[in-house]
Amino acid sequence: MKKPIIVVPTYNELDNIRRLLPSLLALPVEADVLVVDDNSPDGTGNAVLEFADTGRIHLLSRPEKAGLGQAYIAGFKWSLEHEEYDPVVQMDADFSHNPDKVPELIKALENHDLAIGSRYCSGVNVVNWPLSRLLLSWFANHYTKVITGLPIMDATGGFKAFRRSALEKLDLDSIRSDGYSFQIEVTYKLFRDGCSVAEVPIIFVDRHAGTSKMTKSIVWEAVWMVWRLRFPGLF
Ligand SMILES: Nc1nc2c(ncn2[C@@H]2O[C@H](COP(=O)(O)OP(=O)(O)O)[C@@H](O)[C@H]2O)c(=O)[nH]1
Ligand SMILES: [Mg+2]
Incomplete structure (x- = not known):
């Protein structure tokens, strides 16, 4: 029997991870969790280890902060x-991504290879972001759509679920991005490789605890x- 895994990258998310892990453990989908921590000075990694006896929470500890993209690549390989x-599900640690939406993302994989939690597929569903940040995100997504031709309203979000077979298609070592x-x-x-993509509407709420790494x-x-x-070919 296959089991879902939720990959959560962290850097200085002590308060958040202590609350997030119990809510992920309580989900009806019975997923395991992999926290990819970049040796956070606030001790996030140690807080994760306190959950080790559940047998469902795993820690991948990297020696220093090396960017969100590289953290995800390490988590996907693991x-x-x-x-x-x-x-394989991915989400942020700061409750901007509602844990209760995980089952819905997984359900969307019955008909798709990739499911994206989308802030912009039914209006604009972002709470508590300053207008400047919201405009940046909204323009970034339109810009991405125009230049790449991706028919997706929210290509920059980080709440996603992948069929294993889709992730296996990716050449993870060729991915160059460090950040968002x-x-x-x-x-x-x-x-581009023919995977079908579902957008699942989510409401994105800005973090209450800790600080953004943007x-x-x-x-x-x-x-x-x-x-x-x-x-x-151009670059
Ligand atoms: N392991 C790791 N996690 C990171 C890094 N940068 C950001 N994160 C995590 O990625 C998630 C998203 O980052 P966040 O700062 O909330 O970005 P924002 O929501 O766009 O402001 C959070 O869980 C962060 O702790 C990094 O360099 N390494
Ligand atoms: Mg955030």
Whole structure:
């Protein structure tokens, strides 16, 4: 019997992870969880280990902060190495992604290879973001759609579920993004390779605890990445 695995990247998410892990354990889908922590100075990794006796929470500890994209790649490789896992879900640790939506994302995989939790497929469902951040995200998604041709309203979000067979198609070592453009790159490559994509409406709520790791360089990386994806020979 295959079991879902939820991959959660963390950097300084102590307060959040202590609350998130119990809510993931309580889900009806009985998933395991892999936290990919970059040696957070606030001790997030140690808090994860406190759940080890459940047998369902795993910690992949990396020596230093090396970016969201690389954390996901490490988490995906770990999940694929363990044959009991299918599907693979990814989500943030800060409750911007509602744990209760995980079963719905998994359900969408009955008919699709990839399911994306989407903030923009039925209006704009973002709560508590400053207008500047919302505009940035909204424009980033329109820009991505125009340049890459991806028929998806929310290509930058990080709440997704993959069939194992879809993830296996990805050449994880060829993925170049470090930051948020990782989300665009993965979805674009799977769509290009013929995977079907479902958008599941979600409400995204800004974090209450901890701080965002979004930086200007992460935004610029995404600005260039979409051109690289569309015209791979040019860069
Ligand atoms: N392991 C790891 N996790 C990261 C890194 N950067 C961000 N994260 C995690 O990725 C998720 C999304 O980051 P967040 O700062 O909330 O981004 P925002 O929601 O766009 O402001 C959170 O769970 C972070 O802790 C990183 O370099 N390494
Ligand atoms: Mg966040």
